[in-house]
Amino acid sequence: MVYGLLRDLLFALVIFVPLERLLPRSRDQAVLRRFWRTDLAFAIIGGVLILAGTMLVLVAGEALLVPLISDAAQPAIRSQPIWLQALEVAVLADIVYYAIHRLFHEVPFLWRLHKVHHSIEEMDWLAGHRVHPVDQILTRGLSLIVPFAVGFDVAALAAFSIVSAWHSHLKHSNVDVSFGPLRWLFVSPLYHHWHHANEQAAFNRNYAGQFPILDIVMRTACLKEPLAPQSYGIDEPLPFGFVDKIVEPFRKERSAPESSTV
Structure with a gap:
C-alpha cells in the first residue's frame, strides 16, 4: 500500500511539476x-489512512447492501462493456x-473537517492532498458503496479510481489549461479553482467532482470562466502543521495559528 x-x-511529481512550470496560472x-x-x-x-479507511467503509457497506440487491443485478451489470461500466x-x-460534498459545506461539524x-x-x-482523512474516507467510501456493492467489474472500478485520482491532481494544479467547450462537461482546473476561491460569489459553489452539469442543474455553479480567482483559502484561522490540522476539528475551541514544520 505504502509502496x-x-x-x-513520484509519477505525479514528474508530470505535474514540469507542467506547472511550463503552463502556470500563477507565475509567482x-x-x-x-x-x-x-x-x-x-x-x-493521510493517504495511507484514507486508503485503509475507505476499504473498511466499502466492505461494511457491501455487507449491508448486498442482501437488498436483486440477484439479477450483477449479471446484468457485468454483461456490459468495461468502458460503459466505468x-x-x-x-x-x-x-x-455532490450530495456529500455539499453536506460537508453546510453541516457545521462536517465543515470543521472539510475546511x-x-x-x-x-x-x-500537492495541495490537493490536504484533506482531513475522516472527510475523505466518508466522501470517497460513500461515493463508491453502491457501485462496489452491486457488482461492477473490478476493472471498471479501478479505471474510475485511477482516472479520478489523476483528475484530482489536475484540477488542483497550478496550470493554465482550458478544456474549451468541454469545460461544461468535465470539471476543469479553473472550474475547481473557483470552488476554492476566497470570494463571496464563489462560496458554496462548484461542488461536482467530475461533471459540472450537477452544479448547473442544482444551481450551484459558479460560471466565471475565463476569469481566474484572485485569492484562495478561508478567513478562519487554522493551525499550520499536519497533526494540528488533524486534531483541530475535534477541539472545543479553535487554537490560534502557530509555527510548525509538519
Missing part, C-alpha cells in the same frame, strides 16, 4: 511553496459525491 502510494506520488508561485512539507505529510500519512460508476459516484481542505491558499497538485 504504491509513494510510486503514484514557487515549487517549494509555503507548507509543502505539511501537504506532503497529508499525501503520505462511465456508469463515474456518474453514480459523482451524484453521491482543512479549504485552507489551501496556493493551488497546486
